[in-house]
Amino acid sequence: MIERRIASEVLARLGETPALALLGPRQVGKTTLALEIGETRPSIYLDLESDADRARLSEPELYLATHEDELVILDEVHRMPDLFQILRGIIDRGRRKGLRTGRFLLLGSASIDLLRQSGESLAGRISYLEMRPIDALEVPAADVELLWARGGFPDSFLASSDRLSQRWRQDFIRTYLERDVPMLGPRIPAETLRRFWTMLAHHQSGLLNAAEFARGLGIDNKTVAIWLDLLVDLLLVRRLQPWHSNSGKRLVKSPRIYVRDSGLVHTLLGLATSEDVLGHPVAGASWEGFVIETLIATAPEGTEAHFYRTAAGAEIDLLLTLPGGKLWAVEVKRSLSPKVERGFHHACADLSPQRRIVVYPGSEAYPLSDGIEVMSLRDAGQALLAEHRA
Structure with missing residues (x-):
């Protein structure tokens, strides 16, 4: 395993904001990093390219309400753009209950669509990080x-x-x-x-x-x-x-x-x-x-x-x-x-x-x-x- 420098920044942001969007091209290691983070805390992983996982979110508010004390990792989130408006309400209700940070980790392979969709619905509730390919300081x-x-x-x-x-x-x-x-x-x-x-x-x-x-x-x-x-x-x-x-x-x-x-x-x-x-x-x-x-x-x-x-x-x-x-x-x-x-x-x-x-x-x-x-x-x-x- 190659230790990725961005991992510490992801953890820091999850401790500061309700939602974090981790953006990067496919196969750059976003899912691997997210699953490693998920193993350190109560979490659930959903791959939105999977028909089975998308079916779980047919009633997203009901489903996500049962996981409000866990980190919800949503992979390829740009596949369900309508989800962003729903996440806004869930985040706001959670804040009133004292659930202010580390609610959602959103993984996306495209920048502009994800930024536009989440920017309309999650302003002030989301932080962004770009995960790049391995660089020269991450290898011997x-x-x-x-x-x-x-x-x-x-x-x-x-x-x-x-x-x-x-x-x-x-x-x-x-x-x-x-x-x-x-x-x-x-x-x-x-x-x-x-x-x-x-x-x-x-x-x-x-x-x-x-x-x-x-x-x-x-x-x-x-x-x-x-x-x-x-x-x-x-x-x-x-x-x-x-x-x-x-x-x-x-x-x-x-x-x-x-x-x-x-x-x-x-x-x-x-x-x-x-x-x-x-x-x-x-x-x-x-x-x-x-x-x-x-x-x-x-x-x-x-x-x-x-x-x-x-x-x-x-x-x-x-x-x-x-x-x-x-x-x-x-x-x-x-x-x-x-x-x-x-x-x-x-x-x-x-x-x-x-x-x-x-x-x-x-x-x-x-x-x-x-x-x-x-x-x-x-x-x-x-x-x-x-x-x-x-």
């Missing part, structure tokens, strides 16, 4: 390269061979295309959406050019935007927004696009092993996305993530605005002897960040000129975790 240092190659979904990372890991990811992609997307989003031919997802992998870390995607797929720009929104809402793709300021600089305004899990990037491109990845042009962009996902996952709550790029060539791969306004500038290099380009120096001169970090695949931390720190991904993540406690 020696396994970081394997994690990058296979991605952070537990069954993919823990597979007994590269072949089985690749097969698991292929099945995962197929399931999303043939089952989950039709259920949660517009009707899109599976093969066409696969081509789009693969194009995104080829353009990993690139600026969004909707017209280019539209030409390649024979669709219009508006359809590209709808499909991209869907993959973002399913927590499979990240749109990293550009930094905006009133500095008078001509800033790039298009977001950067990343397939969030590096293992899915590699499988979409037909790369099964670490050697395959290292010999492919996507290696640098894939490593960049892997680093960015880990640093966003370890950053304090409330941190905002952007990239910075001007028309003159000043550029920062990841700009983190921590609570309190601290700016961290992060450059990502896939080299054991990283060199910092002038664009990073110019960007730091524009923004004066508190910390200037170059993340590389080595293990030794050392300083460069102009206050730049070179460090491993694990060290950079640990530095961000330390900000939680600062």
Whole structure:
């Protein structure tokens, strides 16, 4: 078992709020974590993709009233959106009885639908957490390269061979295309959406050019935007927004696009092993996305993530605005002897960040000129975790 860092936060939130929504893509470990928590207290688990469990909730108020002293875990809760209005009344009646925290743990595989449904009915009664794939601080240092190659979904990372890991990811992609997307989003031919997802992998870390995607797929720009929104809402793709300021600089305004899990990037491109990845042009962009996902996952709550790029060539791969306004500038290099380009120096001169970090695949931390720190991904993540406690 891999101990997930989010577990302590889930327990803390359950002690503070009546309902907690734990969001994340399928197979990321939400159910496993929820069942582990359920074993520590009186609880009941209902899988709303199961006909039998949905039948139990044919009269939800009556059924849930018999379990008001237990933690009720509702898996794939977006399958029963009408439930949210009922939960509101149950939570409010419970509060009058002194039952104020730890009533419901809601698990969902899509962000936007769940947020909209629960936001309408459970405002002030629910907290949200995103459970991401395993990151570089949740595995031993020696396994970081394997994690990058296979991605952070537990069954993919823990597979007994590269072949089985690749097969698991292929099945995962197929399931999303043939089952989950039709259920949660517009009707899109599976093969066409696969081509789009693969194009995104080829353009990993690139600026969004909707017209280019539209030409390649024979669709219009508006359809590209709808499909991209869907993959973002399913927590499979990240749109990293550009930094905006009133500095008078001509800033790039298009977001950067990343397939969030590096293992899915590699499988979409037909790369099964670490050697395959290292010999492919996507290696640098894939490593960049892997680093960015880990640093966003370890950053304090409330941190905002952007990239910075001007028309003159000043550029920062990841700009983190921590609570309190601290700016961290992060450059990502896939080299054991990283060199910092002038664009990073110019960007730091524009923004004066508190910390200037170059993340590389080595293990030794050392300083460069102009206050730049070179460090491993694990060290950079640990530095961000330390900000939680600062």
